[in-house]
Amino acid sequence: MWAxxxxxxxxxxxxxEHTVEHxxxxxxxxxxxxxxxxxxxxxxxxxxxAEFAARGDRMPRIGSHWIAxxxxxxxxxxxxxxxxxxxxxxxxxxAFAADEAEDDGSLEAWREGHRRYWQRTCAARGAxxxxxxxxxxxxxxxxxxxxxADRRA
Numbered sequence: 001m002w003a004x005x006x007x008x009x010x011x012x013x014x015x016x017e018h019t020v021e022h023x024x025x026x027x028x029x030x031x032x033x034x035x036x037x038x039x040x041x042x043x044x045x046x047x048x049x050a051e052f053a054a055r056g057d058r059m060p061r062i063g064s065h066w067i068a069x070x071x072x073x074x075x076x077x078x079x080x081x082x083x084x085x086x087x088x089x090x091x092x093x094x095a096f097a098a099d100e101a102e103d104d105g106s107l108e109a110w111r112e113g114h115r116r117y118w119q120r121t122c123a124a125r126g127a128x129x130x131x132x133x134x135x136x137x138x139x140x141x142x143x144x145x146x147x148x149a150d151r152r153a
Contacts (some may be wrong), residue, residue, distance in 0.1 A: 001067055002018060002065075002067060002105075004145070005065075005078045005144040009143070009144075010086070010120070012065075012143065013065070014081070014122065015063070016067040018056075018066055018067060019058070019067070020055060020075065020139070021057075021066055021068065021069065021081065022034070022070065023037075023045065023119075025117070025124070026071070026119065027041070027072065028071060030069070030070060031070055031071040033102070034070055034071075034077075034103065037068065037077065038148060040102060040150075042101040043099050043101070043140060043150075044094075044096055044101075044140070045091070045100060045138050045140070046092070046100065046135050047135070047138070048129075048134070048135055049133070049134040049135070050122075050127065050133060050134075051125075052136070059103065059136065060136065061084070062081055062083065062084055063081060063082075064080070064081045065078055065079065065080050065081075065143070066078070066079050066081075066146040067079075070103075078143050078145075079140045079143065080140060081138055081140050082139050082145045084136060084137070084139075086134050086136060087135050088134065089111070089115075090131060092111070093105040093107065096139075097109070098117030098127065099139060102136070109144065110126075118133070
């Protein structure tokens with residue numbers, strides 16, 4: 001998938017580094033969130049800074065790419081980061097929650113769902129989640145394959 005994208009858009013891959021990952025922390029959630037992206041509704045995601053560090057992953061950069069896989073690890077799309085900012089939990093706004101498009105897209109649903117998610121993922125690595133933890137808020141475009149790519153990609 002990466003080779004096909006790079007061949008079609010060599011100007012977009014000046015930095016050939018990219019990550020391969022999936023949304024969420026289990027197969028069903030990965031598929032659910034990927035479906036939201038494929039439908040065109042979801043164009044943002046949020047991850048704790050501490051989670052990147054715990055996995056040994058580089059922090060995303062504007063213009064960086066990642067291959068999003070389904071819950072079984074099959075690559076489905078290439079995503080390009082277009083906006084990044086750091087925040088804490090109270091600093092997330094309704095516009096970001098709507099762009100993340102989970103549940104009903106409201107800030108209240110975003111807070112409820114992410115509170116549960118980060119409590120679960122932090123506990124799984126032996127940590128305790130706090131609302132003051134730094135969060136990477138990332139907006140993105142789908143850039144490959146062409147049938148899923150955003151028009152402005």
